[in-house]
Amino acid sequence: MPDQQPAADRTYRDAIAELEVLLRRLETESVDVDDLTSSAERAAELIRFCKQRLRTAEATLDRVFDALDEEDAEEGTASDA
Numbered sequence: 001m002p003d004q005q006p007a008a009d010r011t012y013r014d015a016i017a018e019l020e021v022l023l024r025r026l027e028t029e030s031v032d033v034d035d036l037t038s039s040a041e042r043a044a045e046l047i048r049f050c051k052q053r054l055r056t057a058e059a060t061l062d063r064v065f066d067a068l069d070e071e072d073a074e075e076g077t078a079s080d081a
Contacts, residue, residue, distance in 0.1 A: 012053045015046045022046075 022039050025031070031039065 010049065012050055015049050015053075019043060019046050019050075 022043050026036070026039060
């Protein structure tokens with residue numbers, strides 16, 4: 001299994017890459033129950049991490065676009081004066 005990075009150092013790309021490795025291993029190897037259980041737990045942890053990163057990115061993008069919309073509205077009001 002790949003090195004498990006601390007959450008603070010992990011990137012979305014790293015988590016996806018690790019998930020892909022887990023999936024390939026599960027698809028191609030004969031996995032015993034203990035490994036299957038730990039792999040499933042790790043996959044769930046990585047999926048939660050990825051979902052949180054996506055939510056954070058979405059919220060950040062929403063704030064950026066809201067700020068742009070506000071700037072456009074202010075510019076429209078200023079040019080009307």
